[in-house]
Amino acid sequence: MFEDLLNNDEKYLLNRLISNDVIFTNDNYKLKFLRLDISDFKGNVTFKNTDLKCGIYFHKCTFYGDLKFEGVQIDDFGNILHEPYESIIFEDCKFYGEVIFSHNTTILRDLIFRSGCTFYKRITVINILVKEGSLYIEDCIFNNIIDIQRSNFSSMLSITNTKVSLIVRIVSVKSNSINFTGANDFQRGRIELCQVENGIIFNDGIFNGDWEINACGTRKQGVTLFSSQFKTSLMVNYQLNTVYSWKLGAFYIRECSFGNGMFVSGKNEELTSDKTIIDSIDIKLSTSMKGEINFQDLDVAKIKLSGVNTGCNIVFRNIDINQFEINTLTNSSGLILSYINKSNSEWLDPQDSVKKIDSLFKIYESNLGKAHFHGMNLSNFREVIVSGSLISEISVSLMEWFTIDVLNKTSLNEHEKFYRKSLQENNEKLTFHKKRYFQRAIENKKDIFRQLKIIYQKQSDNPKALYFQRNEMCLHKEILDLERNVNIGDWLIFWSNKYSNDFGQNWIKAVIGLLTMSFLCYLPIAILTSPNLDQSRFMSSCSDLMDNVSAVLSFNQLKQWFVLLNPAHRIGDLFDSSQHNISTLIYMIDFLSRIIVAYFVFQLVSAFRKYNK
Secondary structure, eight states: OGGGGSSSSEEEEESOEEOSOEEEOTTTOOOSEEEEESOEEOSOEEEESOBOTTEEEEESOEESSOEEEESOEEOOOOOSSSOTTEEEEEESOEESSOEEEESSEEESSEEEEESSOEESSOEEEESEEESSOOEEEESOEESSOEEEESOEEEEEEEEESOEESSOEEEESOEEEEEEEESSOEEOOEEEESOEETTOEEEESOEEOSOEEEESOEESSOOEEEESOEESSEEEEEOTTTTSSSOBOOEEEEESOEESSEEEEEOOOTTTOOSOEEEEEEEEEEOTTOBEEEEEEEEEEEEEEEEEEESSEEEEEEEEEEEEEEEEEEEESSEEEEEEEEEOOSOOEETTEEEEEOOOEEEEESOBOTTOEEESOBOTTOSEEEEESOBOTTOEEESOBOOOTTTBTHHHHHHHHHHHHHHHTTTOHHHHHHHHHHHHHHHHHHHHHHHHHHHHHHHTTOHHHHHHHHHHHHHHHHHHHHHTTTTOHHHHHHHHHHHHHHTTTTOHHHHHHHHHHHHHHHHHHHHHHHOTTOOGGGSSSSHHHHHHHHHHHTSTTTTHHHHHHTSTTOOGGGGSOTTOOOOOHHHHHHHHHHHHHHHHHHHHHHHHHTGGGO
């Protein structure tokens, strides 16, 4: 066979049988390109420091011994026997021994295993460089290990429609992307210390064992999971994220199932207490998604949840977040948000590196079902948007909520601005529509506080329930302010309850109102009945005014004020027993004072009983 390989032509060899061990070197291999069809190698085959020129093509060949490429070099292309984008091709071959690429093997274009290649022992790819191509494994069967280490692929590492009976190990690989696509059937796998320009992609396939992604980094994308089944678990760890400047910056999850869960951990206390900073987590749930998805100890620019959750348990624990969006989510399974806080990192707009991205917490057109919020702090977010959503079934604990001004601030301000502007344009139809939009925005905000009130009522947390009830009533008063002309009665009731005791929650306002209004009722009675008041010279001079004021506010005269504080007093208690003639005006003032004082006494008692209602 060596005589066939000593010229510089392209050779096509068929039905060859090589019984002994063969070592190809530059001394016995001179071909520009070689294609071997339906040939058997009974012994070991080694290419040692061989210049393979344009490459080599094995079709339906069988290797009974080990196949080794050690220090091989392929620097050319353009032959006529195969596609110019492929340097080494194995098609429908069988390997009974080990397959090894090592010793700084350099390949110009693609290294390909395809169309039914079967491996009975391990394949090892270590310390190789593919300058302008990829490593493609397609429609193959591996009865042992795939071990790829310390190699560089300028395009991608791709495994498609392949079955692996043992472990897939990819360590310290540099590539444009790592792709697992099609009907793959894998057992365990580990991807570690890899730098991947455009991310790691799992698209379809069944992963029967545990998979780990440790200390890997990407520059433009992160991990994409689409329509894949992990029968046990998928774990992503950032323990060694300080080794490289790149990191897994994003997660995109669709149509996946996890038997024992997906767990993403952003820190290891033994190495660093800092949270890993990443760009985004995007999960669109569906009825086909199953298992637990758990993210913890991360600092994230944006999290987005959407879809229909019927079988997943979504957990975000100890997350710092700049923007958290729950958009058109229907949750009838598990959703746990625990210790979510506003991120302190500075996030810039990718389109404008000077512009900062404001913090946001948003729940839009969603039904959160029986979600659990624990230890969250929503008070530091610049804006909180909750619109058209059902949240009354959630359970909460140790929550620090947003203030009434922060909730739906931007949309409310815009609707109010448009409404006020329409009032100046004298267009009744436009004003009617703008007023309705503004009113609906207030009603939506009021409904959120109503639902939060119900949540705390169910949990018997009266103080929090009353806080949200007060905000609910304040917003209802704003609605009545818009309808004052058509519903003046309800507007007066809400106005008085707002300023007398904050809808039954502020006893100080009730005390101030009681003392103020009773004193105002006392003044005309004191002026009309005080024997020390000279009404002929009431305000003729400053001294007369001071004397008359002193007479009205004298200790003996102030007795009438204290009498008025009792709405059930006898009118005779206002005067000395010697006084019998009481004018009709005093009766009228006294009657009015009883109504006013009784109202504020009721408001005072109501406020004191707010925790017992």
